[in-house]
Amino acid sequence: MVRFLRPLVRGTTYTRWLHLWVPMLFESVWLFIDMSKPWVPAVLLIPLGLIPAVRRGEGVQARYMLAWDSQDAAISVTPSVTWRDRLRTVLWLEARMVLGWVAGPLTVWLPAATVLLVGAAFGSGPIHTPVMTVTLPQWTCALLAPLPLLALYGSVVGLGELITAIARRLLGPSPIERLAAMEERTEQLLERNRIARELHDSIGHALTVAVVQAGAARAAGDPAFTDRALAAIEDTGRAALEDLERVLGVLREAERPASSRPTLTEADRLLESARSSGAKVDAEVRGPVETVPGPVSREGYRILQESLTNVLRHAGSVPVRVRIEVVDGTLGLEVRNPLTADIPGPGRGSGLRGIRERAALLGGRARTGPDQGDWQVHVELPLR
Missing domain, CATH: 3.30.565.10 (Histidine kinase-like ATPase, C-terminal domain)
Structure with missing residues (x-):
């Protein structure tokens, strides 16, 4: 049990989740401009990733927010030198955006689901969602209430490990740097x-x-x-x-x-x-x-x-x-x-x-x- 809860006391668990949220800030700003084309920020990341200095900035962020170690040699902090490095940076930015799209809604929907289930367990009536209205017995709602929080916990830890592994793969040292x-x-x-x-x-x-x-x-x-x-x-x-x-x-x-x-x-x-x-x-x-x-x-x-x-x-x-x-x-x-x-x-x-x-x-x-x-x-x- 202690091992299962250990990620809750690690700082990297929360800095990794914050790292996933950063791209969604730009996405949110764009949605205020034009909600009909949410894919535009992802397209704009392609020329951005080709800029050599972007790789250094992403590497610094990844070292401090994902690995929490400024000396982590598995993540490079040097500008792009070859076209291979530039393409890897573009893939990294796109992967970060995709995982941000996944992490953002989960952070909102899963706690909201727990709130609705707790309310239904105390007799506040059926559960109303944007898609449908769900009616469950109170004892069932009480049993299901912790599940969204457990799913959120697993998502926070799992997506954090995934984005860190991707960073070490795509932002890792090139053969020349090694x-x-x-x-x-x-x-x-x-x-x-x-x-x-x-x-x-x-x-x-x-x-x-x-x-x-x-x-x-x-x-x-x-x-x-x-x-x-x-x-x-x-x-x-x-x-x-x-x-x-x-x-x-x-x-x-x-x-x-x-x-x-x-x-x-x-x-x-x-x-x-x-x-x-x-x-x-x-x-x-x-x-x-x-x-x-x-x-x-x-x-x-x-x-x-x-x-x-x-x-x-x-x-x-x-x-x-x-x-x-x-x-x-x-x-x-x-x-x-x-x-x-x-x-x-x-x-x-x-x-x-x-x-x-x-x-x-x-x-x-x-x-x-x-x-x-x-x-x-x-x-x-x-x-x-």
Whole structure:
């Protein structure tokens, strides 16, 4: 019973009924002008529906009055772009008018029928209608009196659901709009993944360096070494704070350019940070790194950063060979270090996955894993 009466306490039940009544206001005005041609308003809706802006207005009305949700993506609020959208708008206006013709009389006749039946039940005489006069026993009228109200309740709920379903069908997004929404959603997901990778690579690198430096300083017991370790931790922490501020700036300002992110021309900072953490880094740079396009250079910097972070985290103070090469329209990055017992297996860890994702987004490829007694990260990124 509660479920049956639940629509009575929902606001959409009444806003939907009001939405059905709106076309009848124009119909009523026209009937005062010429009652012999009630079909004229329906004909006038055809050229009206062909106006692109009408679709937006109808969509806004439908969202607020039928769905009661301004963010209901099933109902579009954009103007008509194609003739298909215009024709769908015309069909929607005609369907709205037809259902309004049904809802209007029901709203008047059904309550009036209840009033007549209640009057007859209390002995006010036969029931007079514009069509005929009906004489029923009083007890029959008393039993029938609630039926028109139940019919009105069913009509209000049923026609409201019907007009909402028609709105989602005829005012719903076109294929072009659905494709645009899908592309926007994809862009948002890519941006979220990029920000997650930025935070993982930058903050993870800084924390790894800090942990390694602090552990080495405590084990060494040398004041001079401790001073150098603290200086390295300070530099790395300051760089991480800059990266964090940069990423947070992207979150705060959607249009903030990515050009302020570090590039491979600043790779020396990463190499010195790894060396100060105890790793013996042997770097080789070939080709004009400064000519590498911005997006490729920025992603290459993050790949190199994550590769060195993995070395410090899993291998510690070991010899590391870094090769950066720009040749034949390709940027090559390779980081190798001796295998240790604690190595990440192929495909494990968000860092290695992030390296492969960065390479794939730029149309490149990445290989990570054991190779001839070393752990290898080998990445090739096209420059075009």
